[in-house]
Amino acid sequence: MDSLERERRELNTMLRRPGERPDSSVRIDRRTFIHKSILCGTAAGAASFGWFPLLNTLDVAYGAETFKFAWISDNHLYPKDVNTRFVEKAVRAVEEVQAMTPPADFLIHGGDIAQLGDPVEIALGSDILKEAKIRKVFIPGEHDWYLDMGATWRKHFGDPNWTFDHKGVRFIGLDTVSRAPDYWSARKMSPKERMGAMATLDGSIGGPWAGVGSDQLQWLNHTLSSWPKDRPVIVFSHNPLYEYYPPWNFWVRDWREVQEILRPYTNVTNVHGHTHQVLYNEIGKMRSIGMLATSWPWPYAPEGVPDLTKCMVRADPGDYFDGMGWARLTVTAAERVQNEYMMFGRKPQNVFGEALADSGCADNVNQELHPRIADRGWYSKD
Secondary structure (H helix, E strand, C coil): CCHHHHHHHHHHHHHCCCCCCCCCCCCEEEECCEHHHCCCCCCCCCCCCCCCECCCEEEEEECCEEEEEEEECCCCECCCCCCCHHHHHHHHHHHHHHCCCCCCCEEEECCCCECCCCHHHHHHHHHHHCCCCCEEEECCCHHHHCCCCCHHHHHHHCCCCEEEEECCEEEEECCCCCCCCCCHHHHCCCHHHHHHHHCCCCCCCCCCCCCCCHHHHHHHHHHHHCCCCCCCEEEEECCCCCCCEHHHCECCCCHHHHHHHHCCCCCEEEEECCCCCCEEEEECCEEEEECCCCCCCCCCCCECCCCCCCCEECCCCCCCCCCCEEEEEEECCCCCEEEEEEECCCCHHHCECCCHHHECCCCCCECCCCCCHHHHCCCCCC
């Protein structure tokens, strides 16, 4: 057995310990429907918005209360004089969130409101989101950050990490994008060149930029230290908090340290953006849900797609709304976390690929974890 195969097996053994799974009293329902198909007596309830389909939502409940919140992310806005398609889709998502009945308790924006970090793009996104007349919380994406190192994003949205308690659930927002090791100074890159490098998918220049960082790991540990181990925790991050596909930064490089902090808690859900696709995984006791984008759907990675993911059908290139949307999330009184993908332009029976040939995962055969890209070259703890 070579060293690569040995490391793969060790990683699987560490993350998938026998008998260790999320709390069985909490279940994720991955459902997608248009409004006519959700007029039923579910704990999540239903939102009616004309004949438009709804996007991604999450309903969360703990104890005797049921409540909903909404997620929008990955708008990748350009200025209106460059591209209006992404603006139209972001506006549509906000309109649908605003039309939820009953209203969502709050809206989380999961990052990448801008494409190139331009203050015009960020201000445009801020103006669009103001049309949702509910509480809003924000975490950044790398596209928001690396033109001016987050200065404009912070001006509009505040601190990139935060925590609050709501109806018996502890919510935590993590910044997984701001700690890229400095590769730009030695190359004498301008801010625009740095932003352009960070806006690529393959990470060939930026390397393994996604991470939580030692300071934020300490903050996360402190934030959870006073919380009962069996109470619900929902962690928002732009990047997945596990290793999915490092070459595209579909991970955080210090995911093992994150998992050690979260391991004692039996009811943890991670909701993340960045991947622009339907995605579901379980790592130890944590469930992880990948959300749709309003800009474009990314292809599934060539390897590492979690076994528990039911891949969405390949998007229709002739319909620039297809394969995109938002999410409605519900926490039920039975401690059930329900995620509803509110996908533009799809009927429920046409969202997931029933045959492999129809699925976005059709070419993926290696579902096993592999060494981090940082382990193949250089590595920085922060």
